[in-house]
Amino acid sequence: MERPAPVAVFGGTFDPIHFGHLRVAWEVSEQLDCEVRLMPSAQPPHRSAPGGSAADRAAMIEMALAGQGRLRLDRRELERTGPSYSVDTLLELREELGPDRPLIFVLGADAFRALPAWHRWQELTGLAHLVAMTRPRQRLDKLEPDLHNAMAGRWTGLVERLRGEPAGRVMVIRVTPLAISSSLIRASLAEGRLPRYLLPQPVLDHIQARGLYR
Numbered sequence: 001m002e003r004p005a006p007v008a009v010f011g012g013t014f015d016p017i018h019f020g021h022l023r024v025a026w027e028v029s030e031q032l033d034c035e036v037r038l039m040p041s042a043q044p045p046h047r048s049a050p051g052g053s054a055a056d057r058a059a060m061i062e063m064a065l066a067g068q069g070r071l072r073l074d075r076r077e078l079e080r081t082g083p084s085y086s087v088d089t090l091l092e093l094r095e096e097l098g099p100d101r102p103l104i105f106v107l108g109a110d111a112f113r114a115l116p117a118w119h120r121w122q123e124l125t126g127l128a129h130l131v132a133m134t135r136p137r138q139r140l141d142k143l144e145p146d147l148h149n150a151m152a153g154r155w156t157g158l159v160e161r162l163r164g165e166p167a168g169r170v171m172v173i174r175v176t177p178l179a180i181s182s183s184l185i186r187a188s189l190a191e192g193r194l195p196r197y198l199l200p201q202p203v204l205d206h207i208q209a210r211g212l213y214r
């Protein structure tokens with residue numbers, strides 16, 4: 001019996017969302033042949049509070065996603081109080097999806113390398129597959145020993161493996177290198193420059209109308 005399509009979630013601060021996030025999420029959705037849910041964190045662990053409110057960051061994601069059907073916004077972390085630990089989110093999703101449905105947690109190379117600093121990170125592969133996307137200037141080799149050991153035997157290059165099992169595999173997906181970051185965009189706005197063409201125009205219009213990141 002064929003398993004139902006995987007659910008892929010791409011977590012981030014999205015402060016603000018930009019074409020780097022959007023393009024790589026789109027390519028991952030194409031390569032995995034499933035919907036990808038963009039999931040902004042309420043209170044991101046291991047970084048200072050976002051400059052944009054939860055409502056602004058979610059509104060900007062919605063604007064960015066208008067007019068397409070592959071990517072959608074998942075508000076679950078915004079609706080929870082306390083730090084947005086990914087292990088709690090994946091436990092909640094696993095509970096909703098049941099034990100058999102493939103669940104995929106998508107993260108950029110920098111976030112993947114930082115996994116050993118995450119809350120109960122060793123539990124993540126029991127709940128979901130991990131997909132690490134390439135990102136300019138971020139390596140996916142020479143991982144620190146704990147991460148290297150935790151991932152040993154889990155690597156696959158086959159999407160079918162991810163679609164055929166509920167969790168536990170790790171895959172690298174090569175995406176178009178786009179050296180765009182939210183911090184670059186915030187810095188540009190703080191200096192009074194216009195980061196045009198790095199993010200969707202309706203998102204930039206919203207930032208300007210609301211006076212964000214000045």
Ligand SMILES: Nc1ncnc2c1ncn2[C@@H]1O[C@H](COP(=O)(O)OP(=O)(O)OP(=O)(O)O)[C@@H](O)[C@H]1O
Nearest residue numbers: 012013014020107108109111135178180181182183
């Ligand atoms: N240009 C990009 N290419 C590939 N992955 C990206 C890119 N930008 C962000 N990501 C990934 O998206 C996820 C969410 O990133 P985040 O919202 O922190 O954006 P960011 O641009 O890295 O922000 P900041 O500069 O504030 O750290 C992370 O897993 C990150 O690795």
Ligand SMILES: O=C(O)c1ccc[n+]([C@@H]2O[C@H](COP(=O)([O-])O)[C@@H](O)[C@H]2O)c1
Nearest residue numbers: 011012013041045085086087111118119
């Ligand atoms: O669970 C954790 O301890 C944890 C620590 C750091 C980051 N994360 C998650 O990783 C994703 C990317 O984080 P960031 O900071 O790059 O936006 C986002 O979904 C965060 O909630 C999760």
